Amino acid sequence: MSRKLNFAAGPCAIPLEVLEEMKENMVDYQGNGISLAEVSHRHKLYDDVHNEAISLMKELLKVPDNYSILFLGGGGTLAFTMIPMNFLTPGKTADYISSGAWAKKAIDDAKKVGKVNIVYDGKDNGYSSLPAASSVKASDDSAYFHFTSNETIGGIQWKEWPEVGDVPLICDMSSDIMSRELPVEKFAMIYGGVQKNLGPAGAAFMIIRNDLLERSPDNLTAYLNYKTHADKNAMYNTPPVFTIWGVKLFLEWVRKNGGVSGMEKLSDKKSKLIYNVLDSGDNFYKSPVEAAFRSTMNIVFRLPSEDLETQFVKEAEAEGMMFLKGHRSVGGCRASLYNGVPVSAVQTLVDFMKEFSRKNG
Numbered sequence: 001m002s003r004k005l006n007f008a009a010g011p012c013a014i015p016l017e018v019l020e021e022m023k024e025n026m027v028d029y030q031g032n033g034i035s036l037a038e039v040s041h042r043h044k045l046y047d048d049v050h051n052e053a054i055s056l057m058k059e060l061l062k063v064p065d066n067y068s069i070l071f072l073g074g075g076g077t078l079a080f081t082m083i084p085m086n087f088l089t090p091g092k093t094a095d096y097i098s099s100g101a102w103a104k105k106a107i108d109d110a111k112k113v114g115k116v117n118i119v120y121d122g123k124d125n126g127y128s129s130l131p132a133a134s135s136v137k138a139s140d141d142s143a144y145f146h147f148t149s150n151e152t153i154g155g156i157q158w159k160e161w162p163e164v165g166d167v168p169l170i171c172d173m174s175s176d177i178m179s180r181e182l183p184v185e186k187f188a189m190i191y192g193g194v195q196k197n198l199g200p201a202g203a204a205f206m207i208i209r210n211d212l213l214e215r216s217p218d219n220l221t222a223y224l225n226y227k228t229h230a231d232k233n234a235m236y237n238t239p240p241v242f243t244i245w246g247v248k249l250f251l252e253w254v255r256k257n258g259g260v261s262g263m264e265k266l267s268d269k270k271s272k273l274i275y276n277v278l279d280s281g282d283n284f285y286k287s288p289v290e291a292a293f294r295s296t297m298n299i300v301f302r303l304p305s306e307d308l309e310t311q312f313v314k315e316a317e318a319e320g321m322m323f324l325k326g327h328r329s330v331g332g333c334r335a336s337l338y339n340g341v342p343v344s345a346v347q348t349l350v351d352f353m354k355e356f357s358r359k360n361g
């Protein structure tokens with residue numbers, strides 16, 4: 001089989017080794033004569049997978065002991081609702097940074113639950129920039145401060161972390177978790193879908209400081225209360241077993257490939273390869289994003305015309321490079337370079353980009 005080069009924004013590339021291991025063990029899980037997809041989630045076979053996935057997250061991200069790590073259904077999107085339900089205590093304000101499409105979804109949901117203050121709104125610059133981390137301030141009565149570390153659609157990424165004192169800092173890291181070193185202790189909660197940098201779609205990860213969990217109100221229904229899940233080690237109900245198995249294998253692959261610092265080096269290398277083409281000075285490709293906040297994960301770029309963009313995506317696809325069309329809300333092209341995308345795939349794309357601009361420039 002000739003594998004396509006996958007530049008999708010999510011679900012996205014998974015290392016071949018991980019897929020092969022899933023295939024190998026799909027029907028007969030490690031010689032036990034049964035598939036992991038058909039055993040009880042209370043059985044030891046699954047229990048080991050569940051706990052290993054959690055302990056790999058803890059080890060790789062250096063998560064301190066006073067945090068709970070959960071894998072839950074509902075994706076990053078359910079967290080947009082659950083975070084204000086659990087942590088926006090009555091009479092307080094939730095601070096949000098409005099940096100693009102994903103932050104706005106989190107904000108829209110929070111507004112339905114309680115009072116929201118928009119600390120920064122990127123509307124005026126078309127969400128192509130971010131504020132300096134040192135310039136943002138939480139409200140006096142802040143319940144928490146929420147931001148999105150990487151805007152998957154707009155291609156902008158925070159390079160430094162906001163400092164908000166004692167106010168709980170909550171971050172949606174759906175599209176850049178495990179791609180760079182992270183001071184987890186600065187955050188009260190980190191969350192996101194697993195389907196970009198951690199494994200196959202079907203779960204979201206939550207890393208929550210235990211004192212924050214004490215705020216979850218008792219009148220929430222069981223599933224919507226983060227404390228329910230933390231008290232049961234994310235086994236209150238049937239977990240997304242198959243996905244979590246994939247996450248465990250993906251994280252083992254991350255560990256074998258240099259851990260988080262290894263992923264950071266690879267992400268820098270891959271993104272520089274493409275940004276160098278965008279910056280080559282011939283003005284064929286353009287980045288709409290302010291240079292200081294360019295994402296290492298989702299590289300958004302424009303060509304001289306929409307016709308050329310359509311042609312670019314079509315010709316790339318014919319050569320096996322998939323999903324390079326930008327999100328329908330912003331247009332243009334986008335190459336997503338998550339952990340599962342090998343350097344060789346990026347090099348192939350770079351060669352194609354150079355050849356395309358030479359022919360059409």
Ligand code: PMP
Pocket residue numbers: 010074075076077078102148150151152153172173174175192193194204
């Ligand atoms: N936040 C960000 C930054 C995302 O990129 C996405 C999905 N692309 C989400 C949240 C929503 O995640 P999910 O699809 O898992 O609900």
